[in-house]
Amino acid sequence: MISEAAAQIAAKASRAAKAVANLTTEQKNFVLQSMANNIRSASDAILLANKDEVASAAANGTTDAMLDRLTLTPARIESMASAIEQIIALPDPVGAIRHIEQRPNGINIEKRRIALGVICMIYEARPNVTADAGALCFKAGNAVILRCGREAIQTSLAIAEAMQQALREHNLPDEVISIVPNPDRELMLALLKQDQYIDLVIPRGGEGLIRFVTEHSRIPVIQHYKGVCHLYVDQSADLAMALGLLLNGKVQRPGVCNALEALLVNKHVAADFLPLVARALSEHAVIVHACKDSIGYFNQAQPIADDDFGQEYLAAEIAVRIVDDVDAAMAHIDQFGSQHTEVICTTDQANAERFIRQVDSAVVMHNASSRFSDGGELGLGAEIGISTSKLHAYGPMGLEALTTEKYVVTGSGQTRS
Structure with missing residues (x-):
């Protein structure tokens, strides 16, 4: 029975989480170093499994963005191992104490950071998530259940x-980091009902996957539906800087969620800036979807209606719109943004502060590329996901977001009257 199989997976992970909870920071870091070493040693086997899956995905018409996320190289495997070593270097959040106050009756109140318990990761063709999520959850004192999509299952198993070899070397159960070997959707649905054992679900993938998980889960879900990231070029912007931010945000790696999907240009600099944009985007073969006021600056732009913005292209495509001022830019973002990452390029500090304060987004950038909206780039170590739902976590999630706090009250026999 599928329901019984899901219950067994979840129950074993719950028992394994108790073994992790008893480890010291030094012990966890020692195991993590073994994991990094073993991934390097297993590079050939991982690449062989990945080569077959990439070829199969390409033959099945998988999009370029998905193929990019699926594909591993020796450099990307080294990055996975290095990311684990970066996690080793991070402070352990578990056990951190935050003093609140001592009450008039003498009781002392503090909050102590603890692991969440069992985390279920559900992801598509992103085999690097296997290493990142496994290491982050382990360092934060949790067990993790990894449910990878069909396209990357063999790579993820490798x-x-x-x-798991590193876990066995240190007398820890495999189920500390367990991977669901069957990507069948019915098994995933059964896992989403295991609220007795699983404490949090983190889906990573397309909007369809995340909405499906959210609608069917009995367990709290971290949500991040899509990344529609904007660059607003203000009237006082350094245009050379703005062009650099645009190109880095759009063409460096267009298939990721922190890539730019829309450019908003203040009307007072449009005549100077958009010819530079047109030439640069043409050189990089970027398809432009331009509003009626900006389309004349481009040779082969496609017209876009005022209500058709908000697309996540995940490709060499971008929407362009001329706006009146920073207020119009913020109104556009409020209507079409996804609360992921928004960028303003300006030398006007007052406008920058208004943008930072008023734009409803998990990450706001001032004169910096949207591509920095990433756990590693923000100093969190490897990132387990991005939350745009505000409860529990907001923005890129690192170690601390995989823990919670409990109250600890210490007295000397006080009773309540």
Whole structure:
């Protein structure tokens, strides 16, 4: 029975989480170093599994953005191992104490950071998530259940085996980092009902996957539906800087969620800036979807209606709109943004502060590329996901977001009257 299989997976992970909870920071870091070493040693096996899956995905018409996320190289495997070593270097959040106050009756109140318990990761063709999520959850004192999509299951199993080997070397159960070997959707649905054992679900993938998980889960879900990131070029912007931010945000790696999907240009600089944009985007073969006021600056732009913005292209495509001022830019973002990452390029500090304060987004950038909206780039170590739902976590999620706090009250026999 599928429901029984899901219950067994979840129950074993719950028992394994108790083993992790008893480890010291030093012990966890020692195991993590073994994981990094084993991933490097297993590089050939991981690449072989990945080569077959990439070829199969390409033959099945998988999009370029998905293929990019699926594909591993020796450099990307080294990055996975290095990311684990970066996690080792991060402070352990578990056990951190935050003093609140001592009450008039003498009781002392503090909050102590603890692991969440069991986390279920559900992701598509992103085999690197296997290493990142496994290491982050482990360092934060949790067990993790990894449910990878069909396209990357063999690659993910190879990565997980290297990490489980490290667990066995240190007398820890494999189920500390367990991977669901069957990507069948019915099994995923059954896992989403295991609220007795699983404490949090984190889906990573397309909007359809995240909405499906959210609608069917009995367990709290971290949500991030899509990344529609904007760059607003203000009237006082350094245009050379703005062009650099645009190109880095759009063409460096267009298939990721922190890539730019829309450019908003203040009307007072449009005549100077948009010819530079047109030439640069043409050189990089970027398809432009331009509003009626900006389309004349481009040779082969496609017209876009005022209500058709908000698309997540995940490709060499971008929407362009001329706006009156910073208020119009913020109104556009409020209507079409996804609360992921928004960028303003300006030398006007007052406008920058208004943008930072008023734009409803998990990450706001001032004169910096949207591509920095990433756990590693923001100093969190490897990132387990991005939350745009505000409860529990907001923005890129690192170690601390995989823990919670409990109250600890210490007295000397006080009773309540």
